[in-house]
Structures are given as C-alpha cells and as structure tokens.
Amino acid sequence: MADTVKLPEDSFKRINADDRAALDSEKIAAPSLTFAQDAWRRLRKNKGAWVSLIVLAIVFIMAFGSLVVSPHNPNAVNPSYANLPSKIPGIGINGFNGTLVQAGQRIDAYKQAGASSKFYIMGTDYLGRDLFSRVLYGTRISLIIALVATLFDLTIGVTYGMFSGWKGGRIDTIMQRIIEIILSIPNLVVIVLLILILKPGMTSIIIAIALTSWTNMARLVRAQTMEIKEQEYILAARTLGERPLKIAFKHLLPNLSSVIIINTMFTIPNAIFFEATLSYIGIGISSPQASLGTLLNDGQKNFQFLPYQMWWPALILSIIMLAFNLLGDGLRDAFDPRTKE
C-alpha cells in the first residue's frame, strides 16, 4: 500500500451539529416490542391459528352463552317431534330442509309431525329434544371438563417439573423414575381404573384426567427449568439471598410461560378426546347430562337411518380439536424465536 489514494477535496462535506441530528442513523423508527407483543404479532400473521382463535372464541361464547339464551331447553322431551332432521329456514338443500327419505320417497318430516312452522337447526333426537341445544350443552360440559382437568394438570405438572428440575440430583432421578412408571401404563387404562374407584360422573372424570396427563408438562417444564437455572440472573438472585419460592415465581415462571402455554394448547384437546372416549364407551357422563361423547354414542345407534344425529356432534368435536391443534402450532411458531424472519 505504497500509493496513497488521492481523493478530491470536494467529495467531503463538513457536517454541523444540526445536520447530524437530522441524519441520525442510530435512530430506531419502529417502537420496540415486548416479547408478548412480538408473539401476538406473529400469531396474527398465521392465518390458521388466527382463524382457530376466532372459531374457539365463537364456540366458547355459544356454549357458555347457551346458559342464558338457548334456542330450546336441552332436556325438554317432546316425543311427537322425535327424530326430525335438521331444518334451516331459507336453505333448500336436501339435508338442511327438514326432509328425509322414507320408503324410497323424500318427505317433509316436519309436515308429517305437524310442526311445519317450527324448525330445529340440527334436528331433534329420539326423544324430540332439540339437537342444537343439546350439542351446545354437551360442548359446554366437554369444555368444562377439559378446562378444569387441564388447570389441575397444569398446576401439578408445572410444580412437579420445576421442583424436579430445580433440585436435580437424586431427587430428580427418583421423580423422573416415577414419571416413567406412570408413562408405562396407557393413560386411558389408568383413567378407567380411577373412574371405577371414584364412581362415574363429571368430578371423577376431571380428577382422573388431571391425575394422568400432567407427565408431559412436568417433563417439558423440568427440561426448561434445568436450562434456565444455569443462567446468570438466577445466580444473581440466589447470590442476593432470594428465597427459592420467590425465584420460582418471579424468575422461573415467566420464562417458562411459553412452554406452558404451548403445551396447554395440546393438553386441552387431549382431555376433550379422553372425555369423549369415556362417554362413548359408557363410563363417562350419564343421562340426562350430555357431553359430545354421549351425543356421539346416541347418534351412532341411529347412524344408518338418521345420520345427522351423529354428524353434528362429530363435526363440532372435530372442529374444536382442529382449532386447538392449529392454535397450538401457531403459538409454538409465535413463541419460537428461531422462526422469526
């Protein structure tokens, strides 16, 4: 580099203080986002997850709103209007217009039952109960069971996982062995055994599901805790003499929140599935209470002749499961910084 580059004088310009302020390259144009805001923004970009969130909101509002406004009483028996197919006013498509095929001919079932002026959106069941109201009612029971069970299983799983991961060593080994033993019996078998002991009913289903499905949460939380507890801010908190319980709530829990939220989104559909399976095989919710599982069971008996009685609960159940799964996927992407563009 012997030659010095000769640059003409006029290619440089002196900048005074005012110009510098206007040209500030360090200036950040966009407001800085918190982690939650960032995740929320990414979630809204994910079409599937966003639609799922809206669908779930609608399902929740309808299921719990039916406590206040329900088209019919879900338990009101009306034998003369039994087994009416679904009829939505203004829709002429077969299957939604109140007609059904009987002896090779399509007839208006509502006219036959003397109820031409009435309509049942999803039809009626074998006792003349409005299926739409029963599906709303069943969805509500299913959701309550799933949510309460998930809440318990979240508490157990997070506490167990945090304790195991925090303590480490021998206690951790023993606690992990216990989880392995629980995992070596199929969940449904344990749930069935617990329900037999506790007597079938809503409470025992909740307890049984809660007691069996916390293991996954505990494992994830443990792994994450072990990672976090090595971080400097935890060391700092310990050095300052913070009590472990306060560290757990103040430092661990907020940093575990994304793992917990994501896993919860997969625990809820699982609980719904277990409840439906139990009610379907006949040891879950018993009549006159209804859940999506019992409605499916009732509908299946008449599926050959009155397919709509099973289609509706099956459709709602699948939509709820689908929405939770998609939302879980969306949240995982939203919380995972690796997918950040």
Next chain:
Amino acid sequence: MAKYLAKRIFYLILTLFIVITLTFFLMKLLPGTPLTNQAKLSKSQIALIYEQYGLNKPVWQQYLLYLAGAVRGNFGTSFQFSDQPVSYLLSSRIGPSLQIGLQAMILGVIVGIVVGAFGAMRQNSWVDTTATVVSILGISIPSFVLAVLLQYYLGLKLGWFPIAEWGGFIYTVLPTLALGATPLAESARFVRTEMVDVLSSDYIELAKAKGLSRTGVIYHHALRNSLIPLITIVGPLAVNIMTGSMVVENIFSIPGIGEQFVKSVLTNDYPTIMGLTIIYSFMLCVVLLFTDILYGIVDPRIRITGKAN
C-alpha cells in the same frame, strides 16, 4: 451395552411389579363381589364361592398369591365367566388385537413417511399444503368417529368390506384404517419437520454440489437421517393405538383385548381388568425398551448409558 440392557430390564421388572401392586390394591378398594344375587344365597354358599375365588384369605395372602400367579401368567378366574381363567380368556383374544395394532402401526408410519417426505421436498407448494391438511385432520378427528364413518360408507353403502365381525384379512381392513389415521398423521408431521431441518443442512448442500441426482440426495441422505428420530415417537403411537383399539374393536365387534377391557369395565369383572392392565403395561414397556435400544443402535451419537463422557 450389556450393562445398560440389564439395567433397563431390571427397571422393566420393577415397573411391572409396581403396576401389579397398585392395580391389586386399587381393585381391593372397589365394592362388588363375584356374586350375582347375594340375597338369594345362603351363608355357606357365599363362603364356598369366596373360597373358589380365594377371597376368604387375608388381603396380604391374596396379594402374594396373585403376585406369584402373575409371574407365571396366571391372573385368577374371571368374575364374569365363572369357570374361565383370565389368562385363557385373554390369550385367545390377544391375536386379533396384535394383528390390527401392528397393521395400523405399519400402514400409518409408512404412509406417514411418504406423505411427510413429499411435503418437505415440495415445501410450501400444494403438495405440502395437502400433506399438512391430511396430518392435521388425522390428529383432530377421533378414531371412533372415523371408524363409524368408514363402517357406514365403505362397509355398508359401498359394500367393499365387511362391516363387523372377525374372519380373514378382509375383516381387518376397516379397523386398521381407523386406527392407522393417527399414526399416519403424527409421523407425517414429524417426518416433514425433521426433513425440512435436514434439507437445509450442510451435508445436503455438499451432496448436491457433488452432483448427486435429486433422488440420490433425497433417498440416501435426507430421508435416512430424518427417519432416525421417528423411532422416538413409536412408543407414544403404540399408546395411541392401544387406547383407540378399545373403542374401535367395539365398533367393529372384533374379539380382541380392547373390546374385552370395555366389557369387563361395564360388568365389573375385576380380575380381567387387572390382567388386562398388566398386559397393556407389559406391551408398552417392551415397546419402549425396544425403541430405546434400537435408537441407540441406529444413531451412535445417542449415548444410551445416559451419562456424558
């Protein structure tokens, strides 16, 4: 390796011991007797029946006898079918369940691999979208709903397959499809994620740079390395199939252990329920042990001793 194996088998036996103990004492908590009509029986008749089932001994003796029997595969006498030992009842029923379960697992995983691999190869195209939709639907639709729909449309309407009962291979098709949907969906999702990861790694770039054909890169490098972690989800899939089989066997009235489990639960046949619980956890333990060992063999990077060097 031998040490690891011995340790794992020891844990397997310990787990089964705990499972047997827990189920035994749980069952003792339950009300109910093998008597159908207690009011009509005299005291001596009741005593005789209790003796037949060994219920006249103290609980700790019953427990030891049960434990000793269970080791030899004897799970007592069924309450429901009073002269049938549980082991006999179950051994005749385990075949159909195993056949359907294995078929569902093999079908689900193989089709799942193909679907997942195609999705990853043509990322963000319509193939990928279809693969994603198939897998998310397979996870969201419960197997018993699928079973009823298959039974009605393929069995009754189209008449392609028998709708129920147990005969030859043709009878296994619908239950296999119903049970295989979830393994298919799960493995498709898993393979897709893995393969997208693998496809962006350096050795794939190298293989491409060396001028290997597209199929060569996909088959020899990408697919093989994406499939190894799939072994880890075989255990959870087995649980899924066991759970599903209880309902699906009922729908297709297949004489398997899942159907028997539901029947026994509904008739309070405690010895059969206990025997089935033990069999289910035994099968699951064996699957988990087998997959762990296989994973260690296939992927030498996994230190199966569990200790860092």
